[in-house]
Structure formats: C-alpha cells, structure tokens
Amino acid sequence: MYAEQNQAYKEETMEIERIYEGKVISLQKDKVTLPDGNTAFREVVKHPGAVAVLAIWQNQMVVVEQYRKALERSLIEIPAGKLDPGEQPMDAAMRELKEETGFECKELRPICSFYTSPGFADEIIHLFLAEQLTQGESRLDEDEFLNKQFLTLEQAKAYVAEGKIRDAKTITAIYAWELYQKTGRMD
Structure with missing residues (x-):
C-alpha cells in the first residue's frame, strides 16, 4: 500500500x-x-463509495446489462452498487451480488480498491472475487432493470476490444481475472 x-x-x-x-x-x-x-x-x-464483484460461475464471469441514464445507453458491467451508511464493503458486495444476479457465495476475496474519477470525485470502488457460487433468485431494487449474462474470458476481452464493455470497473475485473487464470494470483 x-x-x-x-x-x-x-x-x-x-x-x-x-x-x-x-x-x-x-x-x-x-x-x-x-x-x-x-x-x-x-x-x-x-460519494459514499461502492463495491463491485467479479463473480465466476462455471468458468464464466457473471455480468449484467443495464441502462445508464448518464450515458443514454446500456452497459455491460459486473454486479456493483453503492455502500449504504455504515455498511462494510464485503457485506455490500454480498448484498449486491444477490440482489442483481441471485448468486450467493460463502466467501469473497478482495482484489483491489480504486478511485473512479479523482480529478473531481472521491468515489472509491472495492472490487471482490466471488467463486463457489450457489444460484438463487435475484432481488432487484424497484427502480432497477437488468439482464444477467455469462461471458468467458475470451468473450469478455473481445467485448472490451469491440467497445461493448466500456466500464472501468468491469475492464479492471476482466484483466484481474486473466491474471488470476494465468498465475493463480490477483496481484
């Protein structure tokens, strides 16, 4: 550090x-x-801070596609959301994973934390790895509409190259996953 x-x-x-x-x-x-x-x-x-989850299911990453009003378009992203007041990042990550995808896991591993736009914002995102998932029902917020998808590493990297994935937290997760597959480590 x-x-x-x-x-x-x-x-x-x-x-x-x-x-x-x-x-x-x-x-x-x-x-x-x-x-x-x-x-x-x-x-x-x-900003109160946020969490994001690189969730791996059957050697595929779990992503969601949702409309982002600020960009006036849909984005493909990993599950993520803001921290509630007093909430610990790991608890928020488990909550967001369940809410957006229906998946649960017993343990999350921290990958890294990073600032999204330090030139004008204090938002920090805490990125976690979730493996050994169990499937359940998602519980979306009432104003949340999304579509869950699964991508192999090769598909995810192709989506980045094609501009289908343009979200920084998701790109960070993809390259962390690639490193993990090659070395067994996230750092």
Whole structure:
C-alpha cells in the first residue's frame, strides 16, 4: 500500500460551499489555497463509495446489462452498487451480488480498491472475487432493470476490444481475472 504522500502539492481548504445534496452524491465547491499561496476553486463530487464483484460461475464471469441514464445507453458491467451508511464493503458486495444476479457465495476475496474519477470525485470502488457460487433468485431494487449474462474470458476481452464493455470497473475485473487464470494470483 502506498504509505507516503507528497505534501508539496497539498491544497488547503479555506471554504466549502454545499451546492447539492442528493440520494447518491453531493456536490460542493471548495475554495483552496494552492502550494504557491494563490487561491482556486475546486468542484468536488462526494460519494459514499461502492463495491463491485467479479463473480465466476462455471468458468464464466457473471455480468449484467443495464441502462445508464448518464450515458443514454446500456452497459455491460459486473454486479456493483453503492455502500449504504455504515455498511462494510464485503457485506455490500454480498448484498449486491444477490440482489442483481441471485448468486450467493460463502466467501469473497478482495482484489483491489480504486478511485473512479479523482480529478473531481472521491468515489472509491472495492472490487471482490466471488467463486463457489450457489444460484438463487435475484432481488432487484424497484427502480432497477437488468439482464444477467455469462461471458468467458475470451468473450469478455473481445467485448472490451469491440467497445461493448466500456466500464472501468468491469475492464479492471476482466484483466484481474486473466491474471488470476494465468498465475493463480490477483496481484
């Protein structure tokens, strides 16, 4: 884990103006002091964090296709969702896997955690591996509509090359899975 941070470029927050408080995100405008003493403004999207699951069923990854309003199109993605207040990432990952796909597993293995858009948002996604799945019924949220699919590694990589998969968490999961198949390790 990267322990040291270069403080030479640190920006000190002088003021925070809250612009919007929503169900999933909030937006604020921060007035900051730059390292050279000048001031600037930063627009920051605050997010509670999220989880994503690389679920493997019969040597295929479980994906869902769902419409994403921000992009005005459907995307093929691994199961994922936001953290509820006070929820641990592993618990959220198990919940999202069950809700979106109907699959359950006894154990999840952490793969990595990463920031989605650090230039303007603090969202972090915790990515997990789920194997030894048992099938059940999905329990979608009332405003959630999706289609579950299964892809081999070769199909998933072809979808990335063809632009059918363009979601960063899913691409990250695909290449982690490829590494895992080749080496037995995720790191």
